[in-house]
Amino acid sequence: MSLDRQTQALLALVEADRAQKCAAIEADARTRCMALLAQAHADARAKMRAAFAEERAHRDLRIAAAQATLQTRLRLALQHRSATFLAAGWRRLPRALEARWADATARRSWVDAIVGEAHDALPNAGLRIAHPPTWIADERDAVTARITGLFGHAPTLAADPAITAGLRITAGANVIDGTRDGLCADRAEIGARLLHELERSRTMEPA
Numbered sequence: 001m002s003l004d005r006q007t008q009a010l011l012a013l014v015e016a017d018r019a020q021k022c023a024a025i026e027a028d029a030r031t032r033c034m035a036l037l038a039q040a041h042a043d044a045r046a047k048m049r050a051a052f053a054e055e056r057a058h059r060d061l062r063i064a065a066a067q068a069t070l071q072t073r074l075r076l077a078l079q080h081r082s083a084t085f086l087a088a089g090w091r092r093l094p095r096a097l098e099a100r101w102a103d104a105t106a107r108r109s110w111v112d113a114i115v116g117e118a119h120d121a122l123p124n125a126g127l128r129i130a131h132p133p134t135w136i137a138d139e140r141d142a143v144t145a146r147i148t149g150l151f152g153h154a155p156t157l158a159a160d161p162a163i164t165a166g167l168r169i170t171a172g173a174n175v176i177d178g179t180r181d182g183l184c185a186d187r188a189e190i191g192a193r194l195l196h197e198l199e200r201s202r203t204m205e206p207a
Contacts (some may be wrong), residue, residue: 101165
């Protein structure tokens with residue numbers, strides 16, 4: 001083989017080797033590029049998901065804060081309404097009790113309740129009944145006869161100008177105070193009943 005042919009053959013081998021190495025480098029570069037692009041896309045998607053998750057978390061926090069504020073305002077509004085209702089109830093209660101005492105049927109029920117409570121709670125001792133000065137004599141006589149039958153002895157009746165409605169029955173240190181002022185004095189019990197009426201009337205309101 002001549003020198004020229006040897007040179008050409010050597011150059012061909014070098015060129016083939018160069019082309020092979022270039023192809024390998026290009027393939028490796030392409031693979032790396034695709035891997036980088038895939039990683040970049042994955043990173044971008046991860047960042048987007050994280051951003052969306054963070055935004056949802058912020059939204060949920062804002063919604064929760066708004067709901068808490070709303071619940072607080074509703075609770076304060078209900079408390080204010082209840083306080084207003086109670087204040088109006090306390091102002092009207094004494095007159096309402098006096099009006100109930102002025103009604104014969106309501107007065108009879110009132111007296112029956114007081115006498116029944118006295119029979120259940122008071123000892124069989126000397127009973128004293130304080131009553132409004134305007135209490136009708138026939139009703140006084142009827143209650144005297146009833147208590148005499150229940151306890152075996154007649155009570156002592158005394159008109160009390162301070163009593164405008166109701167009765168107060170005592171036996172020694174024991175007292176059943178069914179007067180207007182006595183009923184109004186139990187603010188906890190009466191307040192609870194007034195609030196119960198408020199809740200009942202609220203549930204009956206049309207939607």
